[in-house]
Amino acid sequence: MLIERKWKKWVTFYLPMAVFIVFTLFPFYWMAVTALRPDAELYRTWRQASATPFWTLEPTLEHFKGLLQTTAFPHWLWNTMLIAIVSTVISLICGMFAGYALARLKFRGSEFLGTAIFITYLVPQTLLFIPLADIIRDMHLGNTPWALMLTYPTFLIPFCTWLLMGYFKTIPKELEECARIDGATRFGAMVRIIFPVAVPGILSAGIFAFTLSWNEFIYALIFMSSAELKTVPVGVVSELIRGDIFYWGQLMAGALLGSVPVALVYSFFVEYYVTGLTGSVKG
Amino acid sequence: MANVTIRNLNKNYENGFHAVKDVNLEIRDKEFMVLVGPSGCGKTTTLRMVAGLEEITSGEILIGTQVVNDLPPMDRNIAMVFQNYALYPHKSVYQNMAFGLQMRKYPKDEIQKRVQDTAEILGIESLLERKPRQLSGGQRQRVAVGRAIVRHPQVFLFDEPLSNLDAALRVQMRVELKRLHERLETTAIYVTHDQVEAMTLGDRVVVMKDGWVQQVGEPLELYGRPANRFVAGFIGSPAMNFVDVTISRSSGALWADAEGLRLKVPTELDAGLRGYAGKRVTLGVRPEALHLANGADPAYYCFGSAVDVVEPLGNEILVNFRAGGVPMVARVDPAVRVKAHQSIRLALDPERVHFFDEKSEAAI
Numbered sequence A: 001m002l003i004e005r006k007w008k009k010w011v012t013f014y015l016p017m018a019v020f021i022v023f024t025l026f027p028f029y030w031m032a033v034t035a036l037r038p039d040a041e042l043y044r045t046w047r048q049a050s051a052t053p054f055w056t057l058e059p060t061l062e063h064f065k066g067l068l069q070t071t072a073f074p075h076w077l078w079n080t081m082l083i084a085i086v087s088t089v090i091s092l093i094c095g096m097f098a099g100y101a102l103a104r105l106k107f108r109g110s111e112f113l114g115t116a117i118f119i120t121y122l123v124p125q126t127l128l129f130i131p132l133a134d135i136i137r138d139m140h141l142g143n144t145p146w147a148l149m150l151t152y153p154t155f156l157i158p159f160c161t162w163l164l165m166g167y168f169k170t171i172p173k174e175l176e177e178c179a180r181i182d183g184a185t186r187f188g189a190m191v192r193i194i195f196p197v198a199v200p201g202i203l204s205a206g207i208f209a210f211t212l213s214w215n216e217f218i219y220a221l222i223f224m225s226s227a228e229l230k231t232v233p234v235g236v237v238s239e240l241i242r243g244d245i246f247y248w249g250q251l252m253a254g255a256l257l258g259s260v261p262v263a264l265v266y267s268f269f270v271e272y273y274v275t276g277l278t279g280s281v282k283g
Numbered sequence B: 001m002a003n004v005t006i007r008n009l010n011k012n013y014e015n016g017f018h019a020v021k022d023v024n025l026e027i028r029d030k031e032f033m034v035l036v037g038p039s040g041c042g043k044t045t046t047l048r049m050v051a052g053l054e055e056i057t058s059g060e061i062l063i064g065t066q067v068v069n070d071l072p073p074m075d076r077n078i079a080m081v082f083q084n085y086a087l088y089p090h091k092s093v094y095q096n097m098a099f100g101l102q103m104r105k106y107p108k109d110e111i112q113k114r115v116q117d118t119a120e121i122l123g124i125e126s127l128l129e130r131k132p133r134q135l136s137g138g139q140r141q142r143v144a145v146g147r148a149i150v151r152h153p154q155v156f157l158f159d160e161p162l163s164n165l166d167a168a169l170r171v172q173m174r175v176e177l178k179r180l181h182e183r184l185e186t187t188a189i190y191v192t193h194d195q196v197e198a199m200t201l202g203d204r205v206v207v208m209k210d211g212w213v214q215q216v217g218e219p220l221e222l223y224g225r226p227a228n229r230f231v232a233g234f235i236g237s238p239a240m241n242f243v244d245v246t247i248s249r250s251s252g253a254l255w256a257d258a259e260g261l262r263l264k265v266p267t268e269l270d271a272g273l274r275g276y277a278g279k280r281v282t283l284g285v286r287p288e289a290l291h292l293a294n295g296a297d298p299a300y301y302c303f304g305s306a307v308d309v310v311e312p313l314g315n316e317i318l319v320n321f322r323a324g325g326v327p328m329v330a331r332v333d334p335a336v337r338v339k340a341h342q343s344i345r346l347a348l349d350p351e352r353v354h355f356f357d358e359k360s361e362a363a364i
Helices: A002-036 A062-070 A073-104 A110-122 A125-138 A145-151 A153-170 A173-182 A186-197 A199-215 A218-223 A232-240 A248-278 B043-051 B093-103 B108-122 B137-149 B167-184 B195-201 B219-224 B229-234 B267-276
Strands: B004-012 B018-027 B032-036 B058-063 B078-081 B155-159 B187-192 B204-209 B212-217 B241-250 B253-258 B261-264 B280-285 B290-292 B302-312 B317-323 B326-332 B343-348 B353-357
Touching: A002 A062, A002 A248, A062 A073, A062 A248, A073 A110, A073 A145, A073 A153, A073 A186, A073 A199, A073 A232, A073 A248, A110 A153, A125 A145, A125 A153, A125 A218, A145 A153, A145 A218, A153 A199, A173 A186, A173 B078, A173 B093, A186 A199, A199 A232, A199 A248, A218 A232, A232 A248, B004 B043, B018 B043, B018 B212, B032 B043, B032 B195, B043 B058, B043 B078, B043 B155, B043 B187, B043 B204, B078 B137, B093 B108, B093 B137, B108 B137, B137 B167, B167 B195, B187 B195, B195 B219, B204 B219, B204 B229, B212 B219, B212 B229, B229 B241, B229 B280, B229 B353, B241 B261, B241 B326, B253 B267, B253 B280, B261 B302, B267 B353, B290 B326, B317 B343
Parallel strands: B032 B187, B032 B204, B078 B155, B155 B187
Antiparallel strands: B004 B018, B004 B058, B204 B212, B241 B253, B241 B280, B253 B261, B280 B353, B290 B343, B302 B317, B302 B343, B317 B326
16 A cells, blocks of 8 residues: 555656756756857757767857857846846836835725736836837837836836835735834834835846846837847847857856846845745735 | 823725724723724724724824823733734744844843743743744743733723634733733733633723613722613623513512513612603613522512523532523532423522613613
């Protein structure tokens, strides 16, 4: 009986889990292997006798060197980081206040407003960039980091607002009522009690917002034209595919270096982030 | 220290629900006033209006001599203990208790001293550095009370503070709260749905139902002279027995008749019931006002029945039976041996019989 159970666990749990893990992680592995492969290995046909498609025998850092020395990659990285941080901070601050208001204040049309904010999040960026481009041009922000710092919040704020509204609703009302009796104003209770209690929710909203702006492509492609000012996702694609030639090694090196900061941010806050999405607060 | 005056207080919610109806109360200085009633009776809403957490639709609330209708909660000099404790989860016990004082800009050493003193009173000195999630239910309750008393407010508000505790702890905390109130001598308003808590804690008790105040009085007054059928049934456990009877006059006395039951109306109640001759009223008698009849009981206060179920509780026995067409309970001496289905004869204590108008349900 016991043995049979063990066997069942292997089939129903470990095996599917292993398949899933391989399926998820393989692209990252492929990215890493490609980045480390010398050009000679990259551009030979896979039918060749000496082909080793899943590993390399002569790992090299030449693509990383090339990427950092011949392209503006360090600039892209810096731009992406700066834009992601600024737009995340703007969106988080707005989202915290808006989320609190929608969760706690009963005012005329609050429900309608909540739904309206959600709907703006559903408007595809591929439509929204057209009017936004017009605005950016009128305000003479094109080809400056501000073009992205100010347009990313258009989709980040609704997202943060909704995530935080949900989180604020799980915090018992009595906490801030008690704070208000204890001598805090409504604003004071929000800042001193509700926000600190909501830290897991705020962090997960922040991480999501950061990742969304880090990976954003369309706005970055439209609003930034000089090579120096591009972000990683746009820069890698536009500068490392010249004509019909794909610089696979450098492309993958760029992708690898570009995903490292996001992975770091995730791993630092993973605990908060999980409770932020699943947990609620107990008084 | 202050008295609290509530005048013609009303609360209408936006959805049209009229939660509190014309409540008038005068809570004296240092008094422990308990609001009790079934859920939805408006007791918590009343308390929240005193706290300033709920807007007042009409009427006035005074703390001391000041009308507080438009004062924010922070300026009312009150403290409140919530049912779910509402401890700030990210702050230690010390910080929880100090928060109110910090908000009021007390000097640091004063805060330190007050928190320390309060913690000693409540026996939580050793917990000051812990976070709320590391505390048991009873400890959290103590911290919540400590957070309230550390500020020396004019009025304490308690919103069902014991209902999240298990039964044994609830009894213990009840006693502690009473002791604490005697020591602190502060006006307190306490909301509960538990009539035992209301009776044991309150200097006076307000019984509410459907937003109306039913009766205000000292616990024994509510018990002994309930103003209406609701109060009579709500206060006391097991609840008062009610039988619908018809009043009739014969041979110079009033009689109360029901199916298989004929009892003489006690002489003291005669005057009030005279006008009800030929009409139906509700007779109420508490389980402890019934006993097994012996030779000394006059026949016109006795009636016969058969035992349905016996509940021996040790210090007393609850005997369930049917009389006048309804199930009734008598609380009898444990020395008495009764068995299910046995025929018994019961007598009622004529001084402890109540009559209620059938329509208005008011006591006669």
